[in-house]
Amino acid sequence: xxxxxxxxxxxxxxxxxxxxxxxxxxxxxxxxxxxxxxxxxxxxxxxxxxxxxxxxxxxxxxxxxxxxxxxxxxxxxxxxxxxxxxxxxxxxxxxxxxxxxxxxxxxxxxxxxxxxxxxxxxxxxxxxxxxxxxxxxxxxxxxxxxxxxxxxxxxxxxxxxxxxxxxxxxxxxxxxxxxxxxxxxxxxxxxxxxxxxxxxxxxxxxxxxxxxxxxxxxxxxxxxxxxxxxxxxxxxxxxxxxxxxxxxxxxxxxxxxxxxxxxxxxxxxxxxxxxxxxxxxxxxxxxxxxxxxxxxxxxxxxxxxxxxxxxxxxxxxxxxxxxxxxxxxxxxxxxxxxxxxxxxxxxxxxxxxxxxxxxxxxxxxxxxxxxxxxxxxxxxxxxxxxxxxxxxxxxxxxxxxxxxxxxxxxx
Numbered sequence: 511x512x513x514x515x516x517x518x519x520x521x522x523x524x525x526x527x528x529x530x531x532x533x534x535x536x537x538x539x540x541x542x543x544x545x546x547x548x549x550x551x552x553x554x555x556x557x558x559x560x561x562x563x564x565x566x567x568x569x570x571x572x573x574x575x576x577x578x579x580x581x582x583x584x585x586x587x588x589x590x591x592x593x594x595x596x597x598x599x600x601x602x603x604x605x606x607x608x609x610x611x612x613x614x615x616x617x618x619x620x621x622x623x624x625x626x627x628x629x630x631x632x633x634x635x636x637x638x639x640x641x642x643x644x645x646x647x648x649x650x651x652x653x654x655x656x657x658x659x660x661x662x663x664x665x666x667x668x669x670x671x672x673x674x675x676x677x678x679x680x681x682x683x684x685x686x687x688x689x690x691x692x693x694x695x696x697x698x699x700x701x702x703x704x705x706x707x708x709x710x711x712x713x714x715x716x717x718x719x720x721x722x723x724x725x726x727x728x729x730x731x732x733x734x735x736x737x738x739x740x741x742x743x744x745x746x747x748x749x750x751x752x753x754x755x756x757x758x759x760x761x762x763x764x765x766x767x768x769x770x771x772x773x774x775x776x777x778x779x780x781x782x783x784x785x786x787x788x789x790x791x792x793x794x795x796x797x798x799x800x801x802x803x804x805x806x807x808x809x810x811x812x813x814x815x816x817x818x819x820x821x822x823x824x825x826x827x828x829x830x831x832x833x834x835x836x837x838x839x840x841x842x843x844x845x846x847x848x849x850x851x852x853x854x855x856x857x858x859x860x861x862x863x864x865x866x867x868x869x870x871x872x873x874x875x876x877x878x879x880x881x882x883x884x885x886x887x888x889x890x891x892x893x894x895x896x897x898x899x900x901x902x903x904x905x906x907x908x909x910x911x912x913x914x915x916x917x918x919x920x921x
Contacts, residue, residue, distance in 0.1 A: 519828050522789055525900060526867055529891045531791040532808035534878055534904070536566075538574050538896035540785040545578055548744070548777060551759040555766060557773040560604055562742055563589040565778025565875040566786065570894045570903035572596045575781075581624070583742075583776045587614045590621065600624065604739065604774070606653070606701070612636060619646050625774075626650040627701040627739060630677055631685040634695070641694035648694060651739050652682045653701040654724060676702070679724050686733055697733060699771060700724060703741025706779060709752045711761035714743075718765040725769055735771060742776040746783035748872050749822045755780065779875040786874020788813055788890075789828075790853075792866045793845070801841050804862045809844025810851040811884040813870060813877050817850040824871035825854045827862055835860035842868065846885050878904070883912050 526533055548559060560581040563572065567589060572582070573596040581602035584590045593603055605618045606627035615637055618626065628634045628650045641648040655676030677685075682700075689695050702721045704713060718740070725735045740762070745752035766773060790808035797803075815821035825842055829835075838861045842854040853870055862868065881889050888907035893900050 521895075521900070522787075522828060522869060523867060525893055526789050526791065529893060529902060530906060531789055531867070532806075532812050532890040533789045534873070534890055534892035535787045535789060535900075536568075536571065536782070536874055536892065536894045536903075537785045538571075538894055539898075541571070541574065541781055542578060544777075544781045544785070545575070545580065548755055548775065548780065551754075551756040552773070552775065555759075555763065555773050556771075557775055558602075560602070560739075560774055560776050561781060562776045562778030563592065564879055566782045566877070567592050567879050568892060568894075568903060569596055570901075571782065572598070574894070574896065581774075583627075583778075587617050590614075590618060590623070594621065604776075606703075606776075612640060615640050616644070619644055619648060624649060625698065625737075625739070627653050629653050631681055631688075634685050634689060638689060638692050638695050642692075646694065647696050649696045649698050651699045651701040651737060652685065652697075653677065653703070654679055654682060654721060679727075682724075683728065683731060686728070686731075690733075699735045699737030699739070700728075701739035701741065703739075703776070704743060706743050707745050707752075708743040709745045711753055711758045714758050715761040715765065718762040722765050722769055725771065735769075737774065738766065738769065738771045739774040739776065740766070742778055742780065744777050744780035746779045746872060746875065748783075748824070783872050783875035786872070786877055788853075788870040788873045788877060790868050790870065792862045792864050792868065794864050795862060802838050804840045804842050804859075804868070806842060806844060806853070806868055808853060808870070808890070809846040809885075809887065810848065810853075811846060811882045811887050812844075812890055813853055813873055814880045814882070815876055816853055817848070818880075823854060823873055825857050825859065826869040826871065827859050828867040828869060829860065829862075837861070842870075846887070883907075886912055888912060 558581055560583045561575050562583045564585055576596055576598050582593045582598055583604050583606055585607035600621045601624040603623040604625040604627055605623055608629045619641055626637055626648055637648050653676040702717055704717050728735050744755055788808055790806040793805045793807055795804055810817040837858050840857050840859050841852055844851045891906040892904035894903045
């Protein structure tokens with residue numbers, strides 16, 4: 511959030527009073543600043559930024575990014591429709607993901623998207639058939655699995671041979687040969703993505719070195735390679751500051767520049783993680799036998815990352831008189847009936863009291879997009895602060911919303 515700490519606290523308290531808690535608050539100006547930082551880092555390389563919609567798929571955020579000239583990377587028909595709803599030029603949409611159905615491929619062909627990131631030879635065969643049936647030409651990139659360790663959490667590693675993503679180079683080259691004369695397909699290049707929250711620029715350099723060799727070999731085999739979708743995975747700050755994005759660009763530039771390809775970058779977390787906060791109110795404080803529990807109205811259904819990955823998020827107490835309170839070690843937990851329902855563990859905070867507000871920081875990526883209705887809990891409201899103006903962009907769900915799709919059998 512922008513502004514002095516006291517002004518920021520007052521604004522968050524005001525928004526919580528107006529819209530209730532839990533409440534997502536996103537800083538649109540910080541998203542723009544991250545985008546500018548990324549573009550500056552890769553200046554001089556022909557590149558496009560395609561935002562990874564899975565990180566945070568809110569329509570208002572997508573509209574903000576579209577207005578900044580950003581393209582989009584989608585992994586489902588639902589994400590494709592979200593982009594369509596905010597008026598994104600379909601030629602600026604790429605479709606990735608390891609399990610595209612025929613219906614999803616057909617919808618993307620009908621929309622006229624700009625790129626299919628193909629994950630397997632079998633998927634390429636299906637895409638060729640579906641495109642031919644519609645009299646369309648599908649532009650595509652083949653996703654390579656470079657077998658590079660990303661040095662990140664196992665659940666967000668995507669570029670090793672034990673992962674489901676991409677294909678070995680020999681399989682990719684064989685698929686290219688098989689479809690060399692397929693009129694319904696247009697080969698544009700390759701896609702590589704090694705993981706999320708990658709904090710070592712050398713990991714990106716290793717992937718770039720491998721894919722550069724593959725591009726040279728593919729051109730030698732008689733195929734034009736005009737594009738490299740280099741994925742994302744650029745790190746955001748949680749507990750420690752990652753290397754600046756300029757260091758990532760510097761690590762890969764000497765390897766990618768000689769290729770003279772159009773570079774696609776697919777940041778998600780990097781653009782939105784630090785721009786999002788989850789504001790939650792303390793319900794009660796409970797002294798356990800070994801732990802001091804602070805029970806709040808947000809839960810793992812709102813922010814799953816701590817339970818799913820053991821992810822660390824900064825926690826801040828919003829209270830005017832916190833300086834006079836004793837510091838205690840707290841576990842911040844929610845009302846969901848799971849022992850895994852926690853937002854933070856063993857955090858030193860001025861002792862929270864019922865009614866206080868806590869702010870969970872760096873929550874803008876994989877927060878709202880992973881939220882659920884577990885325990886029949888309605889999803890939280892969301893506010894976007896854009897150029898100083900706060901606007902409700904997602905109303906709080908109701909119980910009626912949760913039950914609207916369900917059907918009772920006849921009595």
